[in-house]
Amino acid sequence: MRKNILLISLIFLAVVLTLGVPVAGWASTKEVKPASPDLIPLPVKVESRSGVFKLKSSTMLISADAYKDITELFAAMIKTPTGYSLVRSNHGKDGIYFNINSTYNKLIGEEGYVLDVKPSGISIQANKPAGLFYGIQTLMQLLPGAIERSVKTDGKSWTIPCVKITDYPRFAWRGLMLDVSRHFFPKELVKKYINQLAKYKMNVFHWHLTDDQGWRIEIRSLPKLVGVGAWRAPRMGLWWTRKPQGAGEMASYGGYYTQEEVKEIVAYAAERFVTILPEIDVPGHSLAALAAYPELSCTGGPFTVNVGNTFPDKKENALCPGNEQSFEFMDKVIGEVAALFPGRYIHIGGDECDKGAWKDCAKCKKRMETEKLKTVEELQSYFIKRMEKMVQARGKKLMGWDEILEGGLAPEATVMSWRGMQGGIDAAKMNHHVVMTPADNCYLDLYQGEPAVEPATYSMLRLRNCYDFDPVPKEVLNPALILGGQGNLWTESVPNYRHAEYMTWPRAFALAEALWSPKEQKNWGNFIPRMESNMARYDFSNTNYARSVFDPLIRPVKDSVNKTFQIALDTELKNLELYYTFDGTYPDRFSAVYKGPLSIPTGADLFRVLTYRNGKPIGRMISVSIKDLEKRLEK
């Protein structure tokens, strides 16, 4: 992704670090403890009742045989931490009822539920099994956090507060994307990611399966795709400064999913009401495929799988649309992909295609002549339109990044808008469906806090930017065309799964709420305590998450009078105290407290700051050299 926007982003980061993000308004938002339980996403309606329901080893699970699987999924979720093996039955008293409505309840729709917890029993009512599943997720969040543990917790009282919840989603498309090309995450970790997103009522897992740095899905008719394309030279260090694979060096880093593994993951996702959106990113971002089949390029290669992002070099990485073999290749790929994934859509990428090689290629020129295409953008559009025919021939719909608008949109394509909302707005004006995932709200690979203490990446996407995401801009007159939105985790700078979790949560809590909860009910102040409560649940489940929201951003500024450089601090949360030092010592709550922009004492070379809340340290110790801060100001 994003080689084109990397430079823009680096400039943006410099601006953010210099001028700061507009957090003053955020910090003043009222933070109120919610009266109702700490649920994410916030349900549509919560009516508190008095009393509790006590889950016991004798509690019956009552459901019709048709919903046995989902009932047993709940039993399995609670079995280890409670030690209870709850029994399911068709009839019973004083238990947990899982009911599908005999008359369709229009209010709650396809995925909604009504959860009623009384001391004498619990009922979950829904129109469809998906609603039962989401009712179960809410029930899990109502249980004590220890229910998330993967070991038995003795002596615990498993109580659920009495409450009636009526709930349904704002959008049908609530997704997270994981890039498994830049770094590979094996099957079990992919399942873990899916399980986690489903707990927060997300229902699409966008699987970015191919890119310049690795082809990750077995295509049986094209064995070299994984034989060659799934492997690159191992590298650490900053993504955009990596040395290419050397002559004779082994391509030993990588991996791929066999078709059997894909089927297993698809079934696992389906049990959790998650649809998988497979992405095969073409015609650009195809270096891994070209390493395997160089004859599909304009120049013929040879190529090696990319070890990092070559930005700002322009390197050939696109299939040749002048060559009929490229289409034969894609027909095989799409045929096998369509057979593996039951979802409605196949994503064919279409983003950031470097068309440089096309301009000098005799086959491409010939294609442009015969098809009467005036620009290389029209040539890409020709390619995508042929992809759409292939996808449709398998009974599926094509989705692509917003670059597929360039040169003319394929007739029935759905647009995934990432370079802001504009692509989505333009597509909706043409009556096409849209999934919104603007980088400014949804790119989970970006910094989420002060870069001095965050693992290296670029640009900035704070939690609040995710929380404020609204997929329906005012320019869209028919909101029904906006299917929803998703967060995207590109993994150039995500070398392991713990870090994938760190980058995802809690920003995906905020996105889950933006995509499920009624817009009018969203409230940043009320979200924060619910987020903290869910972070505590993650401590029980050993799921990683970032606490960056508790850190300040350090913002070098110029004093307007003396033109000297000063340090300003911004926080996303209110009620934080910031203690700092300039003398190299560690600050604590007896150090100087931040009240406004700070002048640099003569000779000081290190700034340290630590956040407290209610007299307790809550953020990370941030240490940054004055020289580095000055450099930020220069940018």
Ligand code: ACM
């Ligand atoms: C993208 O980030 N290139 C879709």
Ligand code: ZN
């Ligand atoms: Zn060509």
